[in-house]
Amino acid sequence: MLLLRPNSAVNVGQLIDALWEEEPPTHAKTVLQGHVSRLRALLAEHGAEAYGVELATQGSAYVLRMPESLVDAHRFEELVGLAGVQRRPADAVRMLREALSYWQGPALTGTVHSRPLEAAAGGLEEMRLASVEALAEAYGQLGEHGRAAAVLRTEAVAHPLRESLAAALMLALARSGRQSDAIDWYHRTRRLLAEELGVDPGETLSEAYATLLRSTAPVPTPRPAADVKAPAPEGLPRAPRGFTGRGAELAALDRAVRAGDGPVCLVTGPAGVGKTAFAVHWAYERRGDFPDGRLFADLRGFSDTAEPETAAVLREFLLALGVLPQRIPETVDARGALFRSLTAGRRLLVVLDNARSSEQVRPLLPGGDHCATLVTSRDRLGGLIASDAARPVPLGHLQPAASAALLTSVLGAERVAAEPAAATRLARLCDGLPLALRVTAARLAERPQWTLDAMVGELADEQGRLALLDVEDRGVSAALRLTVQQLPESAARLFRAVGLHTGSDLDRFAAGALAGTTPGQASADLDRLAAAHLLTEAVPGRWTPHDLVRLYARHLAPQADPEGLPRLLDHYLYTGLAADAAAEPGSQPCYSLPADARRPAATREFEDRTAALDWYAAERTALEGAVAAAAALGMHDRAWRLALVQWPLMLMRIGDGWTPILEAGLASAEAIGDLDAQSRTCALLGWILHEEGRDAEALVHLEKAPGLAARAGDPISEAIAYVNFAAVLDATGEHERAGLLMLHAVDLADRTGHPSTQVLTLQHLAGHCLKAEEYEAALAHTLRAGELVAPDAVVIRASLQITLGEALAGIGRLEEAADQLERAIVAADAAGFSEGSARAAARLQRLSADR
Template identity: 35%
Template structure:
């Protein structure tokens, strides 16, 4: 042994006999002595109704089947609180415990229990007692205890389960140092030091797939009750975030009263602020979701705890590093380090520097913010993030659609660096990644009384909405923006948002609602005196009348707008009005006139080098040729449009190009080629939630 003489004197009695047999008389006598030691069987009871985790169980079986000399010294099962780490390792251990004839040890290290964390010193003391070492023979020093532990386990075939470890230092002294034993560790931490220094392997747990979450619930309350209320079960699984602990608590509450409807519990869970109260087991605070989360929160450093609770104030699905830094009021380097602490203990999930809460953890974080963060600090943090989003979306949309007039938007100075986008593609990629967060930011701004930001954000988002056409988001953000503009008395902002919202309503096939928006918008534009705004509202009024087949009214509206654009020398607006007139004249049976208008609009777009609208104009020309029954030029223009619009990643325009090309190919008798184009159009329209998907689907069905 490597300890000094005084340490060896502590190894008297039972343990000393073992060690002396090993050090003096050789391996044969050592094995005889070991055989006399007890065979501990310390596994907790198996988990009833264990569900899923097939892949993880298979990996553990593969680990066990690995030759001893090749197996890693420990397997770490990591994941957020309540994810089922202990259930998994306990269930697997019961399946394989017969392969460990010398016994199994179980130590709850209570790594995130604030009051009763178990040190490696204490854990070794408990383990040595389980191995029949009397208290008076247990060494005083940690190193000596670990050495005796390793000696007792040498060449024994034992399974060691170390549950709920918080750090590598808590685990290392409990590694047996012999390849014949297997060590399984659970932790909310990544335990990176154990992986790097000791060669341990790690696998992470995530929430259950929906079908297995339902299966877990059925195992507790019975298949009949689950089958009787499938809708309520689906909502219950959603409210529990597919977290095994939450599902078990919910299931146990239902099991206590067989007459209770699942829907009644769902109604309780629907109240967000009370959800963590509902997900608790009466009389057993240690298994309540809130308590389990709180242990992790209270173990955080002050900076990480502040970050945790402030992140809970954001309502988007995730957050990027720059936005998180803005929220926290720090540089990105410091924010990254703080967020790494949260991901390291699985309170946040991270992928490519985007960070996401489990839904229940987000609720807990928000509760912590309300309890532990002063109201002024909460408001200031969220405002920093909202303002950063406003500046970032302005920069992105300026790169995506630079040719559109916009009402003045005067933003307060950003407190964090705003991203610079090298090209349109980079800006669009950012917009796609952040769209759900931007939608949430509009709602959050209004909730906080930041009405200026609540109307500025949707105004700035117009380019993103126009290019990607997420109609539901478009309508929702603009409803909020209009209300906030009215609170602030911002007439031009109200006019803008109503005119913009009418586009979405038109494309959702809600023409009457769109006309109501435009009637109010025109009154606001006229009150504000913005000529291009009046012309915009007139053009969109014409577009709705054209959609309704009211061509005379449509032409009158487009011609009023065209006259204003010609008087003002606005060739961009002129091209837009001409495109609308072309559609009207085509619908009214005047294709030659429509072709001249569509070609003039295309000429202007090419002069402007506005590629998105060049593609749109090519589509317009293709549509006119289709109406004339001239399928070759119709196909040619639609194909050209598709190429241009693919280059600028304009999904809505690309969908129309494929639809028109399919129509032209069908006219040429090329049914299979037409169907292929329609299928692409259907996929694009479907991704946008565009009702035109139904029209294309009907073509495919007829074909």
């Protein structure tokens, strides 16, 4: 503060304001006096008096007396002032360079962030930037436009919103022969102004841009507006660097452009997939096809800032086509008419980037049959397809080879070739998304000591992956955020709710449960999310987000309705019961609903067993996740039920790794002390473990199950537990005990009068009798079970037919046995019961050999 005002008194109040950013301490003056004392001691220690420097007290103020030439800021200002009055540009360059040499970083670095100091630093910085612009101007007067551009570029990068810097840089670039870079800098600055400040370019920047465009061709002699002949403008931003792949899509775009007159081509795809780079790359590749010029407009349809007004875009186009500012009409309709008139009969390319809607695009379409319009959007823009015959060119995620090529373009072939497996894994973790791949490559480029495999390790952590794929305000999260911002509220609500989902894909019923809407509304919202490329309808009726989109949805999940996940769990409970009833008609429900279960708006209906099993298979991952989520929420009464709900599929695919989910269900049943739940889970888990060949573990659970069911007072569960226990004992050699327990199970089942349980116990008892070669008894038990089985229980009926065939064969009734086994094969195949079909075929083959 004293050096900013050498030889001037600075009062104590001013010093206190500068020293403390917040409220000063109670004894601020005492602290200040201590600082002054230490400063005087420091000056004395280094012999400051010999240089004429003295820190003196002047009333209630302090003054630093010294020759002003010792202050670098003073010398800087003096040289800048002298440079301003020089007539020779070379002298101005010399003085300005000397002035700028006094700067070794931002002014007042290391001081506190108080308003007086920041204001002073800001004033000095403003003077420095003005001197940089003056130096560039002097270089320009000497004809050294390349040096002028080099000086300006450094500062324009550091101060991207300073329009005077950008304008000067654009003109210097153009004068040094870099017209394309100059135009690219204009578009970059315009986008930043819109995104950061929400404003359009000011007069200085706009005039510089108009100068650039006019320099590409002579400005025509003014004529009546309808007769104005347009020059050939070059409005494209700089061609993308490191563009790779997309051969098939580029060819598709070529075909779309050649397919008709005045084509409108629509490049669509998810955020970060590289639509703009693709469109601009194609436009540069096909420049020869459009000799009358190329126009470009960023419509900011998915941006933090407002979209440009149609009138402003048309004005920019008309200026680029050589229309003088004073001849541009006032109204949008008139500007549009003039634009179409100027473009009629010409071969012109118009690139409309980042469009939000069809309505935004239509007024900007050129006239005539020889112009082509290339539109990019994150939305499908079906309205533009319907009204203007737009030809869609969808852009998907990159294939592994193209992803590796993109990494190579940034990191170099040697580094990628050294770790090909890691490069492939990186591409997969980046979901084949060019934006994510470029961010990853940039991070690796900044860290040459990192291996690709080390980055794989970092990205493998889902919790931190999105953060690693963001750089400053750009990256995957930022791109997806802008997409979600443009959604209707109901679709945005559903997208946030998708982050709560426990699986990889979902149907409209699960979506409705998550969002608290009807399946019909959920279906409409899912279609909207698919149109915005946030979800993909991978198979009819099921929607899937890509991995990075799923991670972003999870990031938004805390903003979703907290009741969404409990609603989803109850949806699965209700739907699971409906699926069980269709898959195993007449069987005992594997659970009763909790008292507080909320009925969903609609429950899916299943036409037959196949439909139910298909649902189980499709929802398997989601149901496993639901068990874990319910347990994490402390909703153990839901968790154990959801663990059991897939039992028909478990028995159909017995060796498919069901143990973990059943163990989780048992843990939840034990956590709430539910004896019936423990019994049911132990009985099923024991059977699965037995089928996996883990009999010792199986018997531990199976032995407990009957007692738990008895204590719970559920004779049906007790009968099922006993028969499962007995079946495994039988398989492990304890035949006598097994037979006694099976008879007890049949007795229990008969007492319940529950047909499906009676059938189950009789079926196992018949199997036991077959092993003991008691064929007459096996036949009797099987026939009795056949009288009780439900007509639509196709798998059980097929199993009984196999047992019946085996029993008949055992007592010598071979023709009847063969007939039953042939029927069993047909029935099992129809039910998708491949294990039963194979068993019947094998028994039939042995029977034929015996005959």
